[in-house]
Amino acid sequence: MKKVFGRPRFLKKTPFHYCAGCGHSIIHRIITEVIEEMEIQERVIGIPPAGCSVFAYYYFDVDMAESAHGRGAAVATGYKRAYPEAVVFTYQGDGDLAAIGTAEVIHTANRGENITGFFVNNAVYGMTGGQMAPTTLCDQTTTTSPFGRDPRMEGYPLKISEMIAPLNGVAYIERTAVTTPAGIRKTKKAVRKAFETQIRGLGFSLVEMLSPCPVNWKMSPLESWQWVEQVMTKEYPLGVIKDATGAGNAG
Amino acid sequence: MDGNSAAGEGAIRAGCQCYFGYPITPQNELTEYMAANMSRRKGCAFIQAESEVAAINMVYGASLAGTRAMTSSSSPGMSLKQEGISYLAGSELPAVIVNISRGGPGLGSIAAAQSDYFQATRGGGHGDYRTIVLAPASVQEIVDHTHMAFDLADKWLMPVIVLADGMLGQMKEPVQFHHEAPEVLPIRANALRGAKGRPSRFIRTCTSNVSEVEDLNWSLFRRYQLIQKEETAFDAFEVEDAEMIVVAFGIAARMAKGAVKNARKDGLRVGLLRPVTLWPFPYDVIGELGDRVKQFLVFEMSMGQMLEDVQLALKNKAEVSFYGRPGGVIPTSSEVHRVISRLYFQKGLGRL
Incomplete structure (x- = not known):
């Protein structure tokens, strides 16, 4: 009988530590499925961040190395320059990539480094307990914006993907959400296209994935998934933000 | 040859494959030397990074891949590199860091000083670790120590600091090079270069199990005891x-x-x-x-x-x-x- 669905080969059989309803486990699955389909497992290096996904190396069955908070793009740059045949990806949250690692991601993108960033945007600092992130929406309540984010004091949601898209070194950026079957399929296509962009040597590629964080949002998993679809996507519209690969849209 | 350029040439002849720098006086000649001599060298990488923080993290990435990697800076920049040095030490990764030190604290002066001694010899960043610190006293020793630093870093799997100063970096003396740059650049055995023909591996310092971190500290401590016995000069x-x-x-x-x-x-x-x-x-x-x-x-x-x-x-x-x-x-x-x-x-x- 033909097997139509199974566990991705490069997802270890370790139970996830992620909270119920969290998007990380879905994203892990998507990335490992693509690694398997593209047969790049022997030359993939993943750089997980500090944050909820710090233990990503417990789940990905490919070589991985931890990075300091926010420095994933710099670590990936050094690795890729030292070993250009590798397929290098960073896995970074919004606190990591959009706050402390802003300089690193901008300059890595601007140099057109042939690496791929997987940017998981859940609009809060997850691991440290739900503090405000640069991506937190206006009026959104967090532990450090207990009365809601007030843009007059705390600024506006930072749209890193749109910010770096105009840079010449950037080949491909797409924003997806992992909260619907259609969104998951689009995310998978985007992940594949980002890896392909890197392998073709076209420059920096990034997939921003809107991802639910029910525990820190103080919502049920279902409510959090609806919130991504109904609220978050208004601030962070889905779709291809830049495609200079000459290969058409991924989605 | 000036001390800064000598450190660069010494590194190249030691098989340094990747150099990542950031401008700061009085070590600029070193970064410039590497720009001129590394960027067109086959298989080598040179990046002028966006910050010292990025530079040391690029070194971390290049060291993960098993290449000989180096960065350099001067005192204020060394403070910024401490984060990466701590991660290198905790991940047991070799690297060479040259500090052409200057007066402090703060922005201080751009003239030679030796006030980074505490920072260099006590680890410098967070956590229980040490770095081997070599202190050249001539341009010739800058050459020799830079070469030695790469060997020591690979031998003990840890960051090694060459602590010179603005005077040594700027002054010119005749030097002899005892090594030719290797034809084939060395790649460290067991480096993280993809799960080919072996199970996947990971390198990290973070774990939720405190006893694993305690074990790492003891393992580093025992290594440091051996280094004290074998490498004191x-x-x-x-x-x-x-x-x-x-x-x-x-x-x-x-x-x-x-x-x-x-x-x-x-x-x-x-x-x-x-x-x-x-x-x-x-x-x-x-x-x-x-x-x-x-x-x-x-x-x-x-x-x-x-x-x-x-x-x-x-x-x-x-x-x-x-x-x-x-x-x-x-x-x-x-x-x-x-x-x-x-x-x-x-x-x-x-x-x-």
Whole structure:
């Protein structure tokens, strides 16, 4: 009988530590499925961040190395320059990539480094307990914006993907959400296209994935998934933000 | 050749494949040398990074891939690199970091100083770790120590710091290179280069299991004990019959050596002990000298940092005096000569 669905080969059989309803486990699955389909497992290096996904190396069955908070793009740059045949990806949250690692991601993108960033945007600092992130929406309540984010004091949601898209070194950026079957399929296509962009040597590629964080949002998993679809996507519209690969849209 | 360029050429001949830098005076000639000589070299990588923080993290990435990687900076930039150095130490990854130090604290001055001694020898960043610290005293030694630093880093799987200063970096001296740049650049065995023909691996410092972190600390500690036993290096000059010993490192030891020679001409029985490795520090040899010699003079271009290690080594067996010029002021050899003479006669040394 033909097997139509199974566990991705490069997802270890370790139970996830992620909270119920969290998007990380879905994203892990998507990335490992693509690694398997593209047969790049022997030359993939993943750089997980500090944050909820710090233990990503417990789940990905490919070589991985931890990075300091926010420095994933710099670590990936050094690795890729030292070993250009590798397929290098960073896995970074919004606190990591959009706050402390802003300089690193901008300059890595601007140099057109042939690496791929997987940017998981859940609009809060997850691991440290739900503090405000640069991506937190206006009026959104967090532990450090207990009365809601007030843009007059705390600024506006930072749209890193749109910010770096105009840079010449950037080949491909797409924003997806992992909260619907259609969104998951689009995310998978985007992940594949980002890896392909890197392998073709076209420059920096990034997939921003809107991802639910029910525990820190103080919502049920279902409510959090609806919130991504109904609220978050208004601030962070889905779709291809830049495609200079000459290969058409991924989605 | 100037000391900065010499460090660059020394690194290239040691098989350095990746260099990541950021401009800061007085080490710019090193970054510029690497830009000119690494970026077009086959298989080599040069990046002028967006910050010292990015540069050291690029080194971390290149070291993960098993290549010989280096960065360089000067004091304020070294403070920024401490995050990455801590991660390199915790991940047991080799790397070479050259510090052409200058006066501090803060932005300080751009002139030579030795006030990064504490930062270099005590780990410098967060957590329980050490780095091997080499202190050249000439441009030739910059070449030799840079080469040695790569070998030591690979041997002990840890970051190694070459601690020179703005004067050594800027001054020109004739140098000899004893190595040709390798045809095939070395790649460390067991480097993380993809799960090909073996199960996947990961490198990390973070774990939720505190006993794993405790184990890492013990394993590092035992390695550091071995390093103290095997790698401690020093240079002793005229100490055999000395009644007073000057302890100095780096460029200060060079000045002190001239002063000691002149004091000897005056008939003063003075010697010089120069730690070549600042960590591991030659505690034993200084302690043994303290059984016989009762007067020491520590001379540093700082307010007295290595001084504390000399005091630790001597355990109150001998009197320790200090002379220092901090902030980037360059003392002269005759100034040190005067200090030596005054102290020698003040303490009533040289009398039968």
